[in-house]
Amino acid sequence: MIPGATKTLVPTAPGIHLEVYEAGAGPTVILLHGFPELAYSWRHQLGPLAAAGYRVVVPNQRGYGASSAPPEIEAYDLEALAGDVAALIRHTGNRPAVVIGHDWGAPVAWHTALRYPHLVRAVGSLSVPYAARPPRPPLQTLREAAGPDHIHYIDYFQQPGLAESELEADVSASLAGFLWSISGDAPPAERFRPIRKGARFIDSFAPPATLPSWLRPVDLQVYVAAFSKTGFRGGLAWYRNLDRNWERTADLAHAVVHQPALFITGSRDPARNPPAIDRIRDVVPHLRILAILPGCGHWTQQERPAEVTAHLLQFLATLPTA
DSSP, X not given: OOTTOEEEEEEEETTEEEEEEEEOOSSEEEEEOOTTOOGGGGHHHHHHHHHTTOEEEEEEOTTSTTSOOOSOGGGGSHHHHHHHHHHHHHHTTSSOEEEEEETTHHHHHHHHHHHOTTTEEEEEEESSOOOXXXXXXXXXXXXXXXXXXXXXXXXXXXXXXXXXXXXXXXXXXXXXXXXXXXXXXXXXGGSOOOEETTSOGGGGOOOOSSOOTTSOHHHHHHHHHHHHHHOXXXXXXXXXXXXXXXXTXXXXXXXXXXXXXXXXXXXXXXXXXXXXXXXXXXXXXXXXEEEEETTOOSOHHHHSHHHHHHHHHHHXXXXXXX
């Protein structure tokens, strides 16, 4: 599915395996995708990083593609997801790796760096910065922020089966519309709209008249084929662990990421969290690259592949030889 990569199934936990794409030889770099994406979202970075002398490992994470999709919601909490990444690092030879995540892959990357510091020599994220653990359960905060007339999309996702039924009714339109609505290309009138109480998530966006240049019909079809087969339950289960993740990380309330780090986001990315970016050096003191790409939306490595690849290579070049 990713040109130039070999595909394998890697066991990461009892009864769990991940579909993994690999290319190159050298120090390991693991790239983690988000929702609703696949390993394919890193298709532009895999080849150049491999050519630069790195072993690039790009999994479809739990619930995606041909990777395992256990039925229990708690099987998708951060502890389990970071455990998968640690298992991948051990699979590559047990030497410390660089871990980079986008969207939901970002908290997995940061959490892996905190839980398995001996396995992660550098860490970074696209779109979602590392932030200190909040003092209250996240869902409570999101509900208050949404106000009396709206429901936050993450809160909407909490009811199993609800968002799945909407997204799966027309997988192609759902994916095209959602990807478009929080991209840097969407004009204000076509961007994702807050969900009014009583409305549906799927009503907050619509497919574009024409796909943007970074998402060709053939690219969209890769996603459509995958999600038509798996549905969206696995990816949505990640959101249903939001408060569980908070409860299970009390010991990380004041955690600092000590590895060399990178953060890239777009100026039009609704997930970029400006307050967290302003404070990121307090909790990531060895941040070596902080890049905000003008006009870029949420799908950073797909919307701006050359710029993201250049930043990644620059970051990797600053690290000591593995």
